[in-house]
Amino acid sequence: MLTVHKMHLSIFLLLWGWVLCTECRVHRQGKEIHEVYKKGSRPQRQRREAHGDARKQGSPILKRSPDITKSPLTKSEQLLRIDDHDFSMRPGFGGPAIPVGVDVQVESLDSISEVDMDFTMTLYLRHYWKDERLSFPSTNNQSMTFDGRLVKKIWVPDMFFVHSKRSFIHDTTTDNVMLRVQPDGKVLYSLRVTVTAMCNMDFSRFPLDTQTCSLEIESYAYTEDDLMLYWKNGNDSLKTDERISLSQFLIQEFHTTTKLAFYSSTGWYNRLYINFTLRRHIFFFLLQTYFPATLMVMLSWVSFWIDRRAVPARVPLG
Numbered sequence: 667m668l669t670v671h672k673m674h675l676s677i678f679l680l681l682w683g684w685v686l687c688t689e690c691r692v693h694r695q696g697k698e699i700h701e702v703y704k705k706g707s708r709p710q711r712q713r714r715e716a717h718g719d720a721r722k723q724g725s726p727i728l729k730r731s732p733d734i735t736k737s738p739l740t741k742s743e744q745l746l747r748i749d750d751h752d753f754s755m756r757p758g759f760g761g762p763a764i765p766v767g768v769d770v771q772v773e774s775l776d777s778i779s780e781v782d783m784d785f786t787m788t789l790y791l792r793h794y795w796k797d798e799r800l801s802f803p804s805t806n807n808q809s810m811t812f813d814g815r816l817v818k819k820i821w822v823p824d825m826f827f828v829h830s831k832r833s834f835i836h837d838t839t840t841d842n843v844m845l846r847v848q849p850d851g852k853v854l855y856s857l858r859v860t861v862t863a864m865c866n867m868d869f870s871r872f873p874l875d876t877q878t879c880s881l882e883i884e885s886y887a888y889t890e891d892d893l894m895l896y897w898k899n900g901n902d903s904l905k906t907d908e909r910i911s912l913s914q915f916l917i918q919e920f921h922t923t924t925k926l927a928f929y930s931s932t933g934w935y936n937r938l939y940i941n942f943t944l945r946r947h948i949f950f951f952l953l954q955t956y957f958p959a960t961l962m963v964m965l966s967w968v969s970f971w972i973d974r975r976a977v978p979a980r981v982p983l984g
Contacts (some may be wrong), residue, residue: 745802745810746820746847753821756892757797763891766823767794767898768883768938771905776860778877778915778944780869784831785879786862793823793855794898801851814843822855823893828882828927828937833861873951877915881940884927888935895936897922904940915944 757764769792776786800820802810827833835857836842842858865879885893897903904922911917923939 746800747802748819751799753799753819756821756888757795757799763894764795765894765896766885767896767903768792768825769794769898769903769905770940771907772910772920772940773858773907775910775912775917775942778865778879778912780867783865783867784862785865786860787881788858788860789881790856790858791825791883793825794853795823795855796850796852797821798851800847800853802847802849804849807849809846809848812845812847814841814845816845817843817855820845823895824886824888825883826886827861827863828884829864831862831864833859835859873946873948873955875946876918877944877946879942879944883938883940884935889933890926890936891933893936895924895938897924897938912944914947914950916947918943918945 771790771792773788773790776788778785797820836859844854844856846854846856861881863879863881865877867875867877867879869875883895885895901922904920906920920940920942923941925937925939927935927937929935
């Protein structure tokens, strides 16, 4: 009985020792795996060390050019000193009239309506003037370009289209407005506009008529004593797209003129004219109107060759 008890005790001790050895081996292997994972393989360690050295030395990939817009010294409103001036008044207020040059690029002549006596045109309207209040220091004489947000904070010419019925500035995907300022204060103000304006037409010679329409540009508030409006490059200030065409008209000529407009209540204003001449396509009306009408008249004559007693034949033909 004692021998059996000793055998059981020996077996229990052997099993316990085997369990302890297994646990120690598993713990040692886990510790080695953790160390290998922590240190990584040799290529991994080399890449990790190289990456660390690159971060310390300043890798060209990680280097970024400084964002100058974050510097208060280069903030546009401070650089242009917008808060230091009153831009509700024109440049050189109280002095001679400020010259404002204009040039136009016609993008499309969309439609001509004889019923409403108007036309629709899309164009790029550009203004040029000098405002010394916007001058800024520059070492490379490089201009600064802005979008429509700055336009609301400075003085811009108050142009409008005389005799216009509808007009709007394109706003897809943002307002189509551009402002460019030179270091000496010269300003370029450009916007893309679609305008529908009145055109008095004479149809006494229709369809052999020729119509002359004009788009007129003028300052709303400033008379010729305060603002001198002129075409920047004369007749070359007007550019047109060669692909502009209309179904019923042939565009013969685009040209510019300048006149003075007088209002009894306010005075004299400079007014710019974009004139264009349209000649109607006679071939279009030959196919659409005259040829079908002539054919119908000729068909009606056939009834004269039918016997007067053939009433059923004459009635359908009529």
